[in-house]
Amino acid sequence: MLPILPHARTAMTDTLRDLARQLDRFAQERDWQQFHSPKNLASALVVEAGELLEHFQWLTEEQSRALEPERRDAVGAEIADVLLYLIQLSTALGIDPVEAARAKLSLNASRYPVERARGSSRKHDEL
Amino acid sequence: MLPILPHARTAMTDTLRDLARQLDRFAQERDWQQFHSPKNLASALVVEAGELLEHFQWLTEEQSRALEPERRDAVGAEIADVLLYLIQLSTALGIDPVEAARAKLSLNASRYPVERARGSSRKHDEL
Amino acid sequence: MLPILPHARTAMTDTLRDLARQLDRFAQERDWQQFHSPKNLASALVVEAGELLEHFQWLTEEQSRALEPERRDAVGAEIADVLLYLIQLSTALGIDPVEAARAKLSLNASRYPVERARGSSRKHDEL
C-alpha cells in the first residue's frame, strides 16, 4: 500500500507541495471543490493529455524532436495543465506522486532487466 | 517563450531532476532513446492517462472520493506512470514542468477572476 | 441543431441500428443502464481509444502501416470497443452518428479548400 500523507510529504518536494497549496487555495476561492472529485480530475487530466498530443499528431518523430519555439511554448502550457491536474488529483487522494513515481521506477527496473529489455519496445509480460 | 534549460533547472526541484536523471539512465541502459521521441512520449502519456481514468469510469463521483485501499494503490501506480512520462517528455524538450506550471497558474489567475469564476465550471472564454 | 430521432434514424444505417439495439438489450439484461450515463460512456470511449493508441505508441509510422496479423487483430478489437461505446453514447443522447459525420464532412470541405489545404497539416484556423 502506498504511504499515507503526511509520511508521504517527506518525499513530495517543497515545490510540488507549494503548487498543491496554491491550487487548493485557487479552487477554494472560486468554490470549485464541488467539481473537483477524483473522477472529474482524472477526466480533466486525460483531456489535457489529449491537447498535448494534438501538437504532435501530424508531426513525424523527427519533427517532434525539433519543435519551433512557438510550438514548444504551446506544448509547455499543456505539460503545465497535465501537471496541475496530476497534483490536484494526487492531493485529493492523499497520494504523493513523487513517492509513487519512485516506487514505479523500482518496479520497472525489476520488470525490465537490462539484458532482456535492450533495444526492445515489448511490454514486460511479453519480453 | 519558456525559459531554456539550464536556467529552468533552478525552478525544477531537485527531486524531479533526480527522477529525470534516473529515467535518462534507465532508457540509455536499455537503448530505448530510439523510441522516446517527444511524439511517442506524448502518446505514452495519454495512454497512461487513459489507464488512470479507467479506474474511475464506472464510479460515481462520491465513490471516487472514497477509494478502497487496493484501488487507491492502483491509481497511485497510474499517477506514477503519467508523471514519469511527463518528466521524460519535458526533459526531451528542455522544458521545466514546474516552471511551466507556475506560469500557467498565473495565467489562470487572470483568466478566472474570483468574482466571475465563483461556482462556475465555464471556460474562461465563456465566463 | 442536429436532427432528433427518429428523423435521424433514416440516416443511421440498419447495421448500426442493429448494434444499437443489441447493446441496449445487453445493458438492460445486466442492469447496466445505471452506469451508462453519457458522462461515463464518454470516459469509457476515451479509455478504449487510449488502448487502441497503445498498440502504436512505440511503432514507427512505417511499422504502423504494416502490422503483423496478431497485432492487427488486437487493434481490430480495440476499434470495436471504440465503436460500441460510440454507438451507446449516440443512442443515449439521441444523436445519429452517421448523420453527424456527414454534416462534419461537409463542414470540413468548406474549412479545408483543396488549394489552401494541399499538403498541409495545419488546422483550418491556421491555414
Next chain:
Amino acid sequence: MLPILPHARTAMTDTLRDLARQLDRFAQERDWQQFHSPKNLASALVVEAGELLEHFQWLTEEQSRALEPERRDAVGAEIADVLLYLIQLSTALGIDPVEAARAKLSLNASRYPVERARGSSRKHDEL
C-alpha cells in the same frame, strides 16, 4: 483472425463504406495520405475522444443525461470526428469496424454472463 476485405465488405454497411470513400477522396485531393499513417490516425482519434470528454468533465452524470441543445450539438460534432477517424483508421488497416464490433459483442456475451454480471461494473476477469 479478422476477416480481410472484401469479405468484410459484406458486413460494413453501405453508409459507412460511402463515408470511407468520401474520406479517401477528401484526403487524396489534399495530399494528406502522407499524414494518415495508422499511428497518426490513432493519435487523432484519441485527441478527438478527449475533446468529446471535455464537454462532460465538470458535469454531473445527471446533467450529462440532459444536455442543453447547444451542448448536444457540439457533442454531436465530436462524435462525428471520432467516427470519421475510426473509419479512416479501419480503412487504412483493412478492418471492417462493424464486423469487429459484432465479434466483440459476442465475446462480451460470453465474458459477462447475465447472472454474474448483473448490477456489477467489474471487469470480466474480476467477476
